[in-house]
Amino acid sequence: MINKIDTAKAPAAIGPYSQAIKVGNTLYLSGQLPIDPATGEFPSEDIKEQTARSLENIKAILAEAGTNLTKVVKTTVLLKNISDFAAMNEVYGEYFNGTCPARAAYQVAALPKDALVEIEAIAMID
Secondary structure (H helix, E strand, O other), X not given: OEEEEOOXXXXXXXXXXXXXXEXXXXXXXXXXXXXXXXXXXXXXXXXXXXXXXXXXXXXXXXXXXXXXXXXXXXXEEEEOOHHXXXXXXXXXXXXXXXOOOEXXXXXXXXXXXXXXXXXXXXXXXX
């Protein structure tokens, strides 16, 4: 069975997609831009603050689905500029430690709303 996961604690989808889809005990999260759901804006133009906001959005969706960051098995990080990798990675490491998820990180030509970062995730649900 396929179930859609939505929460007002993360930004609404800005296109024809869901915040997350649960299939069995696996949760597939759409890429999360660093949009503050309360304001609809980015926290700043700082990569560290944008990374934290994207990860807070992921945490909110995971919580809505009944899971948390410790159950994330894979992430993909899209960066506007790969030179932001070290700063992004510093913040990312504050959210994931111990057995960290598998990860890929790429520089892309552009992100929606001219964001500096977008992060997607796959997680398990008990």
